[in-house]
Amino acid sequence: MSNDIAIIGAGMHPWGKWGHNFVEYGVAAAREALADAGIPWQDVGFVSGGATVRCGYPGYVAGATFAQALGWQGCEVNTSYAACASGSQALAAARNKILAGACDVALVIGADTTPKGFLAPAGGYRPEDPDWVRFYLGITNPTYFALYARRRMDLYGDTLEDFAAVKVKNSLIGSKNPRARYRKCFTAEDVAASAMVADPLRLMDICATSDGGAALIICSADYARRIGKADAPRIAAISTVTPSFASAVVEMPDIATDSAAAAGIEAHSFRAALPVKAYEEAGIGPEDVDVAEVYDLSTALELDWIEDLQLAPRGEAAQLLRRGDTAVGGRIPVNPSGGLACFGEAVPAQALAQVCELTWQLRGECGDRQVAGAKVGITANQGLFGHGSSVIIKR
Amino acid sequence: MNEKPQAPAIEGWFTMDDKPRLIGTQCCACGTYFFPKQQRYCKNPDCDSTDFREVQLSRTGRVWSYTNACYKPPAPFVAAEPFEPYTIAAVTLEEEQMTVLGQVVTGVNVSDLKVGMAMELVLEPLHETDDDIKMTWKWRPLAEQGEQH
Numbered sequence: 001m002s003n004d005i006a007i008i009g010a011g012m013h014p015w016g017k018w019g020h021n022f023v024e025y026g027v028a029a030a031r032e033a034l035a036d037a038g039i040p041w042q043d044v045g046f047v048s049g050g051a052t053v054r055c056g057y058p059g060y061v062a063g064a065t066f067a068q069a070l071g072w073q074g075c076e077v078n079t080s081y082a083a084c085a086s087g088s089q090a091l092a093a094a095r096n097k098i099l100a101g102a103c104d105v106a107l108v109i110g111a112d113t114t115p116k117g118f119l120a121p122a123g124g125y126r127p128e129d130p131d132w133v134r135f136y137l138g139i140t141n142p143t144y145f146a147l148y149a150r151r152r153m154d155l156y157g158d159t160l161e162d163f164a165a166v167k168v169k170n171s172l173i174g175s176k177n178p179r180a181r182y183r184k185c186f187t188a189e190d191v192a193a194s195a196m197v198a199d200p201l202r203l204m205d206i207c208a209t210s211d212g213g214a215a216l217i218i219c220s221a222d223y224a225r226r227i228g229k230a231d232a233p234r235i236a237a238i239s240t241v242t243p244s245f246a247s248a249v250v251e252m253p254d255i256a257t258d259s260a261a262a263a264g265i266e267a268h269s270f271r272a273a274l275p276v277k278a279y280e281e282a283g284i285g286p287e288d289v290d291v292a293e294v295y296d297l298s299t300a301l302e303l304d305w306i307e308d309l310q311l312a313p314r315g316e317a318a319q320l321l322r323r324g325d326t327a328v329g330g331r332i333p334v335n336p337s338g339g340l341a342c343f344g345e346a347v348p349a350q351a352l353a354q355v356c357e358l359t360w361q362l363r364g365e366c367g368d369r370q371v372a373g374a375k376v377g378i379t380a381n382q383g384l385f386g387h388g389s390s391v392i393i394k395r
Numbered sequence: 396m397n398e399k400p401q402a403p404a405i406e407g408w409f410t411m412d413d414k415p416r417l418i419g420t421q422c423c424a425c426g427t428y429f430f431p432k433q434q435r436y437c438k439n440p441d442c443d444s445t446d447f448r449e450v451q452l453s454r455t456g457r458v459w460s461y462t463n464a465c466y467k468p469p470a471p472f473v474a475a476e477p478f479e480p481y482t483i484a485a486v487t488l489e490e491e492q493m494t495v496l497g498q499v500v501t502g503v504n505v506s507d508l509k510v511g512m513a514m515e516l517v518l519e520p521l522h523e524t525d526d527d528i529k530m531t532w533k534w535r536p537l538a539e540q541g542e543q544h
Contacts, residue, residue: 120469127405127431136404136471137521137531138464138481139496146462147485154460154510198462199505245440246427250459250485250494259428260492262439267492 005095006224006232007393009037009217010356013111015181015210015343022055025213025349026066026111033107033215039227041070044217045103047077048094050086050110050348059112062348063090066109076103084295084383085240086110087214087351088391092238094218104223110348111213131253142206142298144252146198149300153200156315158303162322163205164191166299167341169327174338176368181210182342205299210344214352216359233362236376237281237392243270252384271308271382278378278390279310286310289332289392290374291361293354295381296339305380306334309390333371336361347383354379355391362395404521404529407432415518416451417495417532423448428491452495454516455537456486459494461508473522473529482507484534486514500535513537 011032013025026049034041047070049063058065063077076097080089087110094106126132134140152158171186186204194204224232246258248267260267279285286309294305303317311332312320325331337343337357340350358377360366375395382388403409408431409417419430422437424444430452437444467478482499499508500519514534521531 121471123471127408130431132471133405133431134496135468137496138468138472138498139483140464140466140468143462143464143483143496147460147483150462150505151460151510196465198464200462245438246492248494250496255497256430256495257493258438261490262422262425262427262442264441265425265427265439 004221005098005218005235006221006229007216007218007235007355007359008224008227008229008232009033009039010359011036011215012179012353012356013213014179015212015346017114017181018211020113020211022052022059022111022113022211022213023065023069025113025211026062026109026215027069029111029213029215030066030070030107030109033217037217039105039217042073043105044107045075046094046097046106047075048090048097048106048108049077049079050090050352051079051081052112052348053081054115055113062110082240082383082387082389083385084345084347084381085351085387085389086348087355088238088381088389089240091216091218091235091352091355091391092240095235095238098218098220105217105219107215107217108352109213109215110352112346112348113211114209114346130255134253134255137255139255141252142198142201144250145206145298145301146201147250148304149200149298152300152303156318158300158318160192160200161188162303162318163200163299164188165321166296166302167191167204169321170296170335170339170341173328173336173369174342177338177342180338180342181344201298201300207297207340208344210346212343212346212349212353214349214356216352216355231395233359233393233395235391236284236394237278239274239277239281239390240388241273241277242386244268244273269308270386270388271304271380274380274382274388275309275378275390278392282392282394284376284392288376289378291336291358291371291377292332292334293337293357293377293379294334294339295350296335296341297345299341302334302339309378309380328369328371336366336369336371351379351381351389351391354381355393358393362393399523400527401530402527404531409518409532410451411518411530414454415516415532416454417516419450419452420447421450422446428452428493430493430495453488453490456488456495456514458508458510458512458514459485459487460510461485461499461505463505475522484508484514486534498531498533500533503536507536
């Protein structure tokens with residue numbers, strides 16, 4: 001029990017395209033999380049921030065930026081950068097600080113403001129930069145997601161209708177989430193009528209980028225007990241493992257995979273490896289999971305994640321979807337928040353937003369979106385440069 | 396007929412002959428292949444070699460997956476006007492046990508491809524400059540499959 005870290009507060013600034021400074025979103029999320037926990041800001045001994053690389057120097061030192069915005073009070077700070085897993089890495093740093101006995105209460109926080117237009121690499125002739133190479137050769141971000149989606153179609157028989165059904169499912173539940181950016185219910189016809197971007201993915205199969213901010217207050221089991229929150233959801237595992245060589249899936253921004261030609265080297269899937277450590281650390285298996293928040297950068301990718309989390313055998317996620325198992329009310333609801341389909345990605349905040357949703361689900365506070373009786377939740381996400389994470393919380 | 400000379404879009408990444416091949420490296424100690432070339436350190440966690448030889452990679456492989464680009468990518472991509480969608484494939488090389496991305500030759504669509512299909516490497520123009528035609532590698536369905544003529 002001494003290793004249990006409690007989540008006593010969660011807060012989010014609604015996702016959108018508000019155009020404000022990222023600090024504003026983070027402060028709003030932090031204040032909501034503090035109020036949710038019912039503790040004063042002065043009790044926080046450690047601020048662990050997820051870096052945003054799009055917002056200049058204050059974004060590189062996000063932990064300090066948020067601590068200053070909330071009012072310097074002498075706590076310690078940390079900033080983590082791990083692409084889409086930045087929030088989870090910041091959470092892990094805070095958990096470790098508490099486990100080491102160096103503080104009782106930590107604020108974990110991430111926020112971002114997305115720029116307008118396409119994110120393109122710097123110009124010139126720079127073949128040493130894989131991002132420059134792939135754009136020069138005509139390989140954009142949707143290319144990678146479309147390759148994964150098409151492979152599902154050819155190998156497992158997934159259809160365009162399956163992918164559209166993921167969007168329909170997520171938009172229906174996301175329409176009930178006041179923190180989501182997109183709250184319109186879309187039909188399969190709406191998806192089919194949207195423009196093809198990278199066959200088989202259409203515009204409505206692919207998530208947008210958003211502004212947003214998310215925050216958690218976590219603390220030692222002793223502190224939770226002292227303030228009468230002994231039954232708060234607990235962090236059962238945080239996995240932020242790197243890939244294992246040789247990575248067999250071509251990943252953004254690379255033009256080729258690792259080679260698995262050397263003796264003793266096997267091809268590995270990074271996504272599938274992420275939850276393995278989380279399950280081990282939590283001492284549970286996929287059969288114990290009640291609800292999952294996964295990184296649906298595309299509709300088809302939600303199906304990949306369901307299999308990577310071992311919630312369905314490889315190739316069978318679409319069958320779960322067709323049976324309604326992954327909708328709220330089904331056997332294993334996936335993305336009851338509405339997922340990235342309804343939020344759009346706010347990189348340093350997104351992994352924390354996933355944990356916020358699970359926290360509220362495990363407390364039974366999600367109203368129309370509630371997964372009945374949820375006791376164990378898992379998150380999964382993957383970003384660039386070998387970063388990814390999977391977090392398990394339980395109550 | 397365009398009279399500008401042909402030049403590789405990226406210098407030293409592939410041969411410029413009739414049967415072109417990608418140019419990579421191979422670790423002299425463990426045999427791991429690298430594309431693009433890797434010459435300073437081996438990425439195999441069981442190997443600390445700093446010794447590499449330049450190698451030409453297999454010019455045929457099988458489709459891992461495929462898609463297309465319906466919208467014009469941003470620079471440094473140089474798009475034709477009007478923009479023409481193009482097909483893209485990820486092709487797995489058996490010997491090297493690696494998968495390499497590339498455009499698919501003009502005229503081949505997504506509906507012409509299937510996971511597992513045999514492909515070969517060819518060269519096609521990527522774009523033109525004032526001085527030359529920048530050539531790149533592309534994947535093309537291997538003629539031998541299906542009916543043999």
